[in-house]
Amino acid sequence: MARQRHRRWLLSAVVLTVVAAVTTVAVRSADAATIVQGTWYNLVNVNSGKVMEVTGASTADGATVTQYSSNGCQCQQFRFESAGTGWWRIIARHSGKAVDLWEWNTADGAEYRQWPISSGNNQQFSVQNIGDNIQLINRHSGKALEVWEWSTANGARISQFTDLNGANQQWRLVVAGTTTPTNTNPSTSWPTKSGDASVSGTIKVSGTLDGGMKRYCCIGDGGQSESQDPMFELANGATIKNVIIGAPAGDGIHCLGTCTIQNVWWEDVGEDAATFLGTGGGTSYVIGGGAKSASDKVFQHNGNGTVNISGFYVENAGKLYRACGNCTNSYQRNVVVDNIIAKSTKVIAGININWGDTARFTRITVYGSATICDKYKGAPKGSEPTHVGSGADGVNCFYSASDITYR
Known part of the structure; x- marks a missing residue:
């Protein structure tokens, strides 16, 4: 596929420095200035223009993380929670669960799902600034969170791959709903007029x-x-x-x-x-x-x-x-x-x-x-x-x- 040919060309061009590059990814400190804790964000993929979401607004353990057109769903809103100096967990608003490198897989193409918050390194990321965008590097694998195969389709999976600085590995942080009143529980009692x-x-x-x-x-x-x-x-x-x-x-x-x-x-x-x-x-x-x-x-x-x-x-x-x-x-x-x-x-x-x-x-x-x-x-x-x-x-x-x- 075009993506794979592109990647093979890039990898061959930098074959003597791949190990050093991966090592650099692992030790770079996160740029905490990018993140405001307690703020809900849409993570917009630079390549596709679509946002990261938990599929179908599921609250289940193991629900897949994909991309979709922005539609205001709280399943498309995430906050960053500090996991220690330079590391961040990404928490889905609708479920309260963390974006998780599934089954601790270190392979290229391994998928992301949601899972209850833990201390695992597979739920931790460094945040790298690339111009006005960010890149998310998983602490466990040292690989970049991306939209698989440069897809622009709704439902395309969020996975990981060796850090190539591709647009599909870059994300824009867009503040979501900060001026919108918070949700309230429904009441079946009719209010009394003033x-x-x-x-x-x-x-x-x-x-x-x-x-x-x-x-x-x-x-x-x-x-x-x-x-x-x-x-x-x-x-x-x-x-x-x-x-x-x-x-x-x-x-x-x-x-x-x-x-x-x-x-x-x-x-x-x-x-x-x-x-x-x-x-x-x-x-x-x-x-x-x-x-x-x-x-x-x-x-x-x-x-x-x-x-x-x-x-x-x-x-x-x-x-x-x-x-x-x-x-x-x-x-x-x-x-x-x-x-x-x-x-x-x-x-x-x-x-x-x-x-x-x-x-x-x-x-x-x-x-x-x-x-x-x-x-x-x-x-x-x-x-x-x-x-x-x-x-x-x-x-x-x-x-x-x-x-x-x-x-």
């Missing part, structure tokens, strides 16, 4: 609106008409929090770009609780809060990018999330659903596999029964999408049996 706020038309929000748990009411007719105005319109980057939305709620909240919806409660969804319209990529967050009585769906995703839903409670709904199946423009859309409670809800998420949508699920508690991931073939505007199946597949729908609890 007061009332009368609404006569759409409230436009830029920056942050903190409602102080006031009940905002009312707008629209409470029906399913898609022509209703939203109660709130959030500008790109805006945040709305601590709000109770009374019924009728019109078309809920419209996010024009990325947004954060924190601790917002819908008494009766009506049409949609929130619609995500932004087409500039990025991640919008729904953190905490809850919604009741959505005969169709709670969250509608018409734009692109990722919607991250965590700590949320939904009751008596058709779907918690739906990636639009027949909007004017077709996009790849991603959803990450973590730590939610669903009662009397038919479907957690519906996506369109022909457009490459993905849905990832962890810590889902279902009261009764629910389809976790419905798959459709999206259609042009004016046509209806076709239902083509449901369930985890490791391509579009990611979860395991341990991620779902039925009560």
Whole structure:
């Protein structure tokens, strides 16, 4: 293969210095100035532009470490934990487990998986600066962490190889979610309002609106008409929090770009609780809060990018999330659903596999029964999408049996 020919050429060119080079790798001190402890990072491969992740957001011991398009999943976020002077462990945010050189293998091509944190050298790395990028050298093997065979595909494995300074062995550290509120556990207890706020038309929000748990009411007719105005319109980057939305709620909240919806409660969804319209990529967050009585769906995703839903409670709904199946423009859309409670809800998420949508699920508690991931073939505007199946597949729908609890 091209990669192997490239490597053989490089190795022959430096045959007299290979041993010295490997020795140098083993003794170089890590550049701790690169790392901020306690910060969550996306590790972006310089060759592929994709991020390191634990496959399928698995929390299991031995789950593989691969690369995937960035989608906001906590399985793509890692922090560096000091393992002693000059050495670092890499800890996955969603599982709390370490990136581990599997079975202490020192061979080229040995894979990485996640494993509970230990004192083993196979979980320790030196961090080398290469311009604006870094390289990670395993303490046990002295070899570089890389994307195998220079792959640019989603799901390509993370492995090790002799240090050749290849772009597939270099990573960019991108701070992930440091300005995003932390996750909260879902509450099934409806909050008590602190007061009332009368609404006569759409409230436009830029920056942050903190409602102080006031009940905002009312707008629209409470029906399913898609022509209703939203109660709130959030500008790109805006945040709305601590709000109770009374019924009728019109078309809920419209996010024009990325947004954060924190601790917002819908008494009766009506049409949609929130619609995500932004087409500039990025991640919008729904953190905490809850919604009741959505005969169709709670969250509608018409734009692109990722919607991250965590700590949320939904009751008596058709779907918690739906990636639009027949909007004017077709996009790849991603959803990450973590730590939610669903009662009397038919479907957690519906996506369109022909457009490459993905849905990832962890810590889902279902009261009764629910389809976790419905798959459709999206259609042009004016046509209806076709239902083509449901369930985890490791391509579009990611979860395991341990991620779902039925009560």
